[in-house]
Amino acid sequence: VRLDPKGKYYNAFIQEVGTQTTAVTVFIEELGEKHLVPLTNLKPVNPVPAWNITPSRKGNSYNHPEQYPGEI
Numbered sequence: 819v820r821l822d823p824k825g826k827y828y829n830a831f832i833q834e835v836g837t838q839t840t841a842v843t844v845f846i847e848e849l850g851e852k853h854l855v856p857l858t859n860l861k862p863v864n865p866v867p868a869w870n871i872t873p874s875r876k877g878n879s880y881n882h883p884e885q886y887p888g889e890i
Contacts, residue, residue, distance in 0.1 A: 820859050
């Protein structure tokens with residue numbers, strides 16, 4: 819997280835996701851302080867790849883569980 823838009827990045831832990839949809843409260847261990855920061859000032863340490871939630875359009879790709887009882 820960074821406290822200023824062009825400032826230094828600090829390792830931080832999200833402490834609270836409140837009623838504001840654009841900011842979270844984080845604890846910055848190096849400073850020993852909690853800060854309310856905009857989501858745009860957060861950067862994940864280990865980014866998680868986005869899930870593909872688009873359904874497949876290649877015909878009937880849905881597998882019915884009763885078709886493969888040994889694989890469930």
